[in-house]
Amino acid sequence: MSMWTAPRALHNRIFIALMVALVALAWIALWIWSISPYAPFLDHEELGRFVATAVGGRFVREYVLLLLLFVAGWTLMILAMMLPISLPLIVLFQRLMRQRHDRLRLVTLLIAGYLSVWMLFGVLAYLNDLFIHEMVERSTWLDANSWLISAGTIGLAGVYQFTPLKNRCLDRCRSPLSFITEHWRGRREASHVFRLGVHHGLFCLGCCWSLMLIMFAVGAGNLGWMLALGTIMALEKNVSWGRRLSAPLGVILLGWGAAVALGFVPILQ
Numbered sequence: 001m002s003m004w005t006a007p008r009a010l011h012n013r014i015f016i017a018l019m020v021a022l023v024a025l026a027w028i029a030l031w032i033w034s035i036s037p038y039a040p041f042l043d044h045e046e047l048g049r050f051v052a053t054a055v056g057g058r059f060v061r062e063y064v065l066l067l068l069l070f071v072a073g074w075t076l077m078i079l080a081m082m083l084p085i086s087l088p089l090i091v092l093f094q095r096l097m098r099q100r101h102d103r104l105r106l107v108t109l110l111i112a113g114y115l116s117v118w119m120l121f122g123v124l125a126y127l128n129d130l131f132i133h134e135m136v137e138r139s140t141w142l143d144a145n146s147w148l149i150s151a152g153t154i155g156l157a158g159v160y161q162f163t164p165l166k167n168r169c170l171d172r173c174r175s176p177l178s179f180i181t182e183h184w185r186g187r188r189e190a191s192h193v194f195r196l197g198v199h200h201g202l203f204c205l206g207c208c209w210s211l212m213l214i215m216f217a218v219g220a221g222n223l224g225w226m227l228a229l230g231t232i233m234a235l236e237k238n239v240s241w242g243r244r245l246s247a248p249l250g251v252i253l254l255g256w257g258a259a260v261a262l263g264f265v266p267i268l269q
Contacts, residue, residue, distance in 0.1 A: 015094055019087055026079035027223075033073055034223055041069040042077075067126065074122035075115070077215075081230035082118055082204065083111070085237055089176035089200055090114075096180065106193045113197020117205055121212070129216055147260060155257030157210035161250025169206030170246070173237050179203075208233045214253075 097103040136142050183196045236242040259265045
């Protein structure tokens with residue numbers, strides 16, 4: 001190893017260690033959250049109870065508070081679950097930028113762009129969950145057959161596993177170097193690197209959005225489900241044999257959704 005290669009390798013190891021530490025801190029924070037009084041605010045059942053009892057101005061004030069608490073918890077979830085999935089691109093980008101004096105700022109903007117996509121998705125999913133709870137509250141039939149919502153969510157995730165869009169997004173995410181060279185021009189660095197993070201976030205969302213929705217069916221904030229789904233998404237997206245997981249996972253999800261619809265298994269929370 002040459003005198004130039006050794007410092008470069010050390011720098012890369014330090015950066016990876018810092019990213020791993022950030023992810024570990026996010027998991028620790030989520031564990032603390034799960035045993036705190038704020039734990040219910042990541043659970044869609046809490047939103048359902050809120051919709052059933054809140055009215056008028058109290059509805060608006062408490063909903064804003066619930067939304068802010070959810071965004072805080074959701075951001076921790078994204079750091080814990082999704083940041084590890086995107087480490088190949090982030091680490092490669094910082095290696096390409098290692099000669100620049102502003103590389104830390106650029107990497108931070110890259111991660112910020114990526115997280116912004118998932119945070120927006122979380123807000124939209126939460127608003128959709130609010131709408132569904134309102135529909136259930138207003139419909140006696142839907143309230144009596146609310147299992148349709150959980151079964152439909154899981155079944156949708158199963159169907160999406162077989163779609164061309166899912167495969168296209170996976171292909172793009174598995175080629176971080178070609179992705180960076182396509183979207184990074186090195187001009188107007190701040191805006192371009194943020195957009196690079198956004199583009200990567202959109203393709204990552206295209207890979208994983210349906211699996212993340214399952215968190216709403218089984219109970220967002222459940223550390224066991226978070227770890228299981230995060231591991232599945234990481235394997236499917238980053239390892240060489242990940243593509244072979246897509247079809248079996250789709251079959252499992254379709255079977256699970258059918259079992260819930262037929263009443264053979266409950267929704268685990």
